Amino acid sequence: MLKTCKKCFGEGEIPVMDIKVKYPVCNRLGKVDVPEGMEICDNCKGSGGSHSPLVKNLCLVCGGSGFVPAKED
Secondary structure (H helix, E strand, O other): OEEEOOOOOOOOEEEEOOEEEEOOOOOOOOEEEOOOOEEEOOOOOOOOEEEOOOOEEEOOOOOOOOEEEOOOO
């Protein structure tokens, strides 16, 4: 199911040092394909963790998947 990207808010780009760059999680589409029964992780905004050129730290909430079980309403 396609849901609006929580990091770029559906724009497909995020600001980085005064320029807008393509957000890799939604591939500049502004939408993320979320598995059935899951939702985008609020902690990492779907990225799976923090990324730097030298290391990737996995999100402790989603374990690096970018998704968490959907909350029951």
